[in-house]
Amino acid sequence: MIFDFWMYLWHRLNHRFPPLWRLHRVHHIDPEMDATTAVRFHPLEVALGALARVGVFVLVGIGGVQGLVYALVFHPVIIFHHSNIALPEKWDRRLRVLIVTPNMHRVHHSVERAETDSNYGSVFSFWDRLVRTFRKRRDTRTITFGIPEFRGRRWNRLGGMLLNPFKGASR
Template sequence: MLNQIDLPIWLSMIISIVLLDGMIYLQHVMFHALTLLWRLHRMHHADLDYDVTTGARFHPIEMILSLLIKFAVIMVLGPPAVAVLLFEVILNGMAMFNHSNIALPVKIDRWLRYLIVTPDMHRVHHSVINYEADSNFGFNLSLWDRLFGTYQAQPIEGHQGMQIGLHQFREPKYLTLPWLLSLPFLGQVTDYVINRHKGDG
């Protein structure tokens, strides 16, 4: 697409980074909406703590699928190679940042949220409460959650009171590597998939 339009390189790069970020948002929603994909994504949400390591905790199969989706989008979009490289650096850096347990001052957090996803903003997405897990899907730019109505400012129990993780995987054994890798194949998915909730208890 972008190869068919004569744009300055700086504008092409900005458009590419923004659209690739939008693709990551939609992909994340898809991994919550489809039962088969949610099985894979549960590994990321099974973490009972919330720190920078959570940002790298993804099932290998999910990582491969994510890579294939990105390849497909890049082929259709035709972004400059430097924009793809810059996007990957930003995305991975922001994933570490917004999964960290940094406590930003409230005023700074509030202002940063107008542009980027902060740790407090994304932490809501890791709540055990279903409708909170259905919010704040963004990793980098916060505009997508605001644009598509998935933004939630704060958890109902507050950040100190909210419970992280998944209801059915709270035993310590589920945090070991063999169990984490087997999560996609465990049990039935009846407790949580977007638009298939049985309740938030």
Template sequence: METINQLLSINPSYILIGLLIIFFSMEMAFNRPVNFKGKLNHMLQSFLFQLIAILIGSLLGLMIVTTFEFINENNFGLFNWIEVPFALKVIVGVFIIDFSDYWFHRFDHKVPLFWRFHRVHHSDTAMDASTALRQYPTELIYFSIGELFLCVVFGLDILSMNIFLFLIIPVFYLQHTNMRYPESLDKALGWLFLMPNYHKVHHEQDQFYTDSNYGTLFVIWDRLFGTFRTKPVAEINYGLKEFKGKKKQSFLYLIISPFINIK
């Protein structure tokens, strides 16, 4: 148990950087030929967003610790008011956090103000593992607020949050990585998890597909609320048309893009 707690306490930013190196190397090894210079520059534009995320990471960490201290000290939340086995509380907690992310992700697409920031993630016309890092900093904050709100309402244990983060970081890379895998895995695991092929559909230029597959870790919310769609990966056109061109793929352009009208 102590070993598990030590693993879960590792700074997520270190895990992100380590996994980026691993998946970047795998993409280089399995996808030939590769424009190394072009791919490295592409990764750099997305990695700069992660540097900002690291800077605000201490704020998010403080929010998480403060929230769970409040829950524990006040015995607050539904699962603290009724008798729930600890293991069940932790497992259900992971699903509750993912449920929050599903709806915030859906709001990102449906609320124009939110979309201005979220479209930065969808701007990548050459999706690979580094696309996972192309997240506007404000999204990290309000996604965390949504998750923590439900943690308070249900009185979740911090272990649920740690397990969710421990799972979602490698899964998020897998969902964006430019590598193929046997489609039989989709049939075996795709009833519960949002498989990489499903998330790639979400990055299709056609809005019919962009407005689908909002799940983060689990696909059950999309299946339940009618937002699940599929399309052959080979037929997917990634990115957004208004972000085509080298200039519009630069970090500086992307960071100011929520505040300008793009044609």
């Protein structure tokens, strides 16, 4: 749980600190959110995140087995909340008492900045409620995904995604 709170803080830092946002926005430019969005991260963000994680593992004293257990929970949950399955709202609401659900994370991928800067949770949904960054939308089907300045096809090709952090403005 401590590690999942770290993931919340790290994700939030990625939105607040402009150099980190340049890398993290590659995850946000996807105009059609689905399970593949869950693995769409810039390699530099993955490397930096892994480095920071090693420090937290040592600091908190998280062992290999605990790390493995977290990974086994983390990956199915992030693939699930990025997926485009039409989960009925009442089931989404029940599940998001504990975990981050598709409707909760879809708000995070909205083109509207206020919505993008909310719902930072990875596995557990309660961090956002506790720190007051939780946001919901009545109908998530009306959300437009992506970042307006990077909507063109070239930004969604491999080369465009790899070069994206070095182009355009920070925010």
